[in-house]
Amino acid sequence: MSAVGAGDLTGSRGRIDKRQAILDAAFAVFAREGYAQAGVDAIAAEAGVAKATVYNHFGDKETVLRQTVGLLAEQALAQNLAAVGRLTDTGGDLRALLEDVGLSLAHCYCDERSWTLRRLLLSEFSRFPDLLGLVFGQVNDRVIEALADRLARLALAGRLHVTDPVAAAEQFAALLGSPLDKRTRLGTRDVSDEEIRAVVSAAAGTFLKAFAAP
Amino acid sequence: MSAVGAGDLTGSRGRIDKRQAILDAAFAVFAREGYAQAGVDAIAAEAGVAKATVYNHFGDKETVLRQTVGLLAEQALAQNLAAVGRLTDTGGDLRALLEDVGLSLAHCYCDERSWTLRRLLLSEFSRFPDLLGLVFGQVNDRVIEALADRLARLALAGRLHVTDPVAAAEQFAALLGSPLDKRTRLGTRDVSDEEIRAVVSAAAGTFLKAFAAP
DNA sequence: ATCCGACCAGACTCGTGAGTCCAATTCGGG
DNA sequence: CCCGAATTGGACTCACGAGTCTGGTCGGAT
Structure with missing residues (x-):
C-alpha cells in the first residue's frame, strides 16, 4: 500500500507522511464521490488531517x-x-x-x-x-x-x-x-x-x- | 435528428416541442460539461427556453x-x-x-x-x-x-x-x-x-x- | 372577446464547497 | 531546552448552482 521513497515512518503517528495519508484518502474519496462532489474537507477528514494541511502539500x-x-x-x-x-x-x-x-x-x-x-x-x-x-x-x-x-x-x-x-x-x-x-x-x-x-x-x-x- | 412521435412542429416556433429541444440541449450540455457542472440555466439557454420551462417538463x-x-x-x-x-x-x-x-x-x-x-x-x-x-x-x-x-x-x-x-x-x-x-x-x-x-x-x-x- | 395554460425573464432563497487566514499547538533538530 | 516549521481547528469570504416564485406575455380553444 504505502511503500514509496525515502523516509517511510508510516502515516499514523509520524509528523511527516501526512502526504501519503492524504493521497490514500483522496483516492478513496474521489473514487467514492467523484471529483466534483468530493469535498477537500472530506478528504482531509478521511486522512485524519486538517484541511489546511492538504493545501500546504498540494496547493489545490x-x-x-x-x-x-x-x-x-x-x-x-x-x-x-x-x-x-x-x-x-x-x-x-x-x-x-x-x-x-x-x-x-x-x-x-x-x-x-x-x-x-x-x-x-x-x-x-x-x-x-x-x-x-x-x-x-x-x-x-x-x-x-x-x-x-x-x-x-x-x-x-x-x-x-x-x-x-x-x-x-x-x-x-x-x-x-x-x-x-x-x-x-x-x-x-x-x-x-x-x-x-x-x-x-x-x-x-x-x-x-x-x-x-x- | 429529431424525428420522434406525434406532432413535430420543430422546436423554434412551435409552442409544443420545447420538450425535445430541452432534451437535445441537455444532451449537448451534459456531454460538454458533465452532469455536476452542467447548470440547468445553461441547458435552458442552449434550448432557447426559460429555466422554469425545464422544471415544468421534467421536475428536476x-x-x-x-x-x-x-x-x-x-x-x-x-x-x-x-x-x-x-x-x-x-x-x-x-x-x-x-x-x-x-x-x-x-x-x-x-x-x-x-x-x-x-x-x-x-x-x-x-x-x-x-x-x-x-x-x-x-x-x-x-x-x-x-x-x-x-x-x-x-x-x-x-x-x-x-x-x-x-x-x-x-x-x-x-x-x-x-x-x-x-x-x-x-x-x-x-x-x-x-x-x-x-x-x-x-x-x-x-x-x-x-x-x-x- | 375572453379565459386558460404554457411560456418567459429574472429575482430570490438556500445549501455547499473551494480556498484563505489566523491564533494556538506540537514535534524535531540543534 | 528552545526555535522554527509543520499542523491544527475553525471561522470566514466568495462563487456558483438547484429549485422556487412572481408578474407578466402570448397563443389557442370555447
Whole structure:
C-alpha cells in the first residue's frame, strides 16, 4: 500500500507522511464521490488531517487528483509489466503458458484498486482529458508494446504465426479485457475466480486458434 | 435528428416541442460539461427556453438526465440491431459478409452521438450506476444476443465452427470495440475511414481464423 | 372577446464547497 | 531546552448552482 521513497515512518503517528495519508484518502474519496462532489474537507477528514494541511502539500484540489492518479497509474503499470514478463517460452505447453499470463493480467485488471482507478479516470475524463491520455499512452500502450515483444519472440521461435505482433497483442488484450468489463460491470460486481478463469481460457483458446503455428 | 412521435412542429416556433429541444440541449450540455457542472440555466439557454420551462417538463435535473439517456440509448439500440440484421448468409464470401457487418457496427460505434452517450454514461456512472446497468443490460446484451443468433445460423449452415455462439459474439464485439476505443481515444480523436476499415478487417480476419469451418 | 395554460425573464432563497487566514499547538533538530 | 516549521481547528469570504416564485406575455380553444 504505502511503500514509496525515502523516509517511510508510516502515516499514523509520524509528523511527516501526512502526504501519503492524504493521497490514500483522496483516492478513496474521489473514487467514492467523484471529483466534483468530493469535498477537500472530506478528504482531509478521511486522512485524519486538517484541511489546511492538504493545501500546504498540494496547493489545490486539482493537483491532489493529478498526484493521486499519477501514483496509482505508476503502480498499475508495474504490475501489468510484471504479468507480461511471465510470458517466456519454456518449451512447454503454449496454451498453459498463455493462460498463465492471461490469468495474471486478468488479476491485475480486476484488482479493486485497478478498477477504481479506471472508473475514476473515466468519470473525470471530460474535465481532465489529459489524464486519460496519460494513462492510455503511458500505461496501456506500454503494456501492449511489452506484450507484442514477447509475442514476437514466440513467433521467431516458430511457436506462433503472427505477422503484426502489436495487432496481435491488442487483440489478445481485447479478448481478455472486454469480457471482463462486461462480466464485472466495470468492476462493480464480484466475479468468481472460476468465471475469470473461463474468460481467460476462452481468450487464450480463440487467440491460439487464430495464431498458433500450423 | 429529431424525428420522434406525434406532432413535430420543430422546436423554434412551435409552442409544443420545447420538450425535445430541452432534451437535445441537455444532451449537448451534459456531454460538454458533465452532469455536476452542467447548470440547468445553461441547458435552458442552449434550448432557447426559460429555466422554469425545464422544471415544468421534467421536475428536476436528474429526470432530465434520465430521459435524455433513455432516449439516446433507444436510438443506439435500434441502429446496432439494424447493423446486425445485415448478417445473413447469402452463400457468398463469408469474409466479405463479416466485414460488411463489422463495418456497419463500427460506424454505429464511432458515431458522434454514440461516443458522446457512452462518455456521458461512463462519466456519471458513479452517481447513477443504474443508468449504466440499463444500457449494458438493455442495449449491449441485446446486440450480443442478436449477433449470437446470426452466428448460430451460420454455424448450422456449416459455414462457421462455433460451440458457444454467445461467447463468439462477445469476442467478435471485443475484437471490434477495443481497438476502436484505443484508436479514437474514447471518441475524442478522429479516425480515418481507412483506419476503421483496417480494424474491422483485422477483427474479421482473426475471428475467421478462429471460427471458420475447416 | 375572453379565459386558460404554457411560456418567459429574472429575482430570490438556500445549501455547499473551494480556498484563505489566523491564533494556538506540537514535534524535531540543534 | 528552545526555535522554527509543520499542523491544527475553525471561522470566514466568495462563487456558483438547484429549485422556487412572481408578474407578466402570448397563443389557442370555447
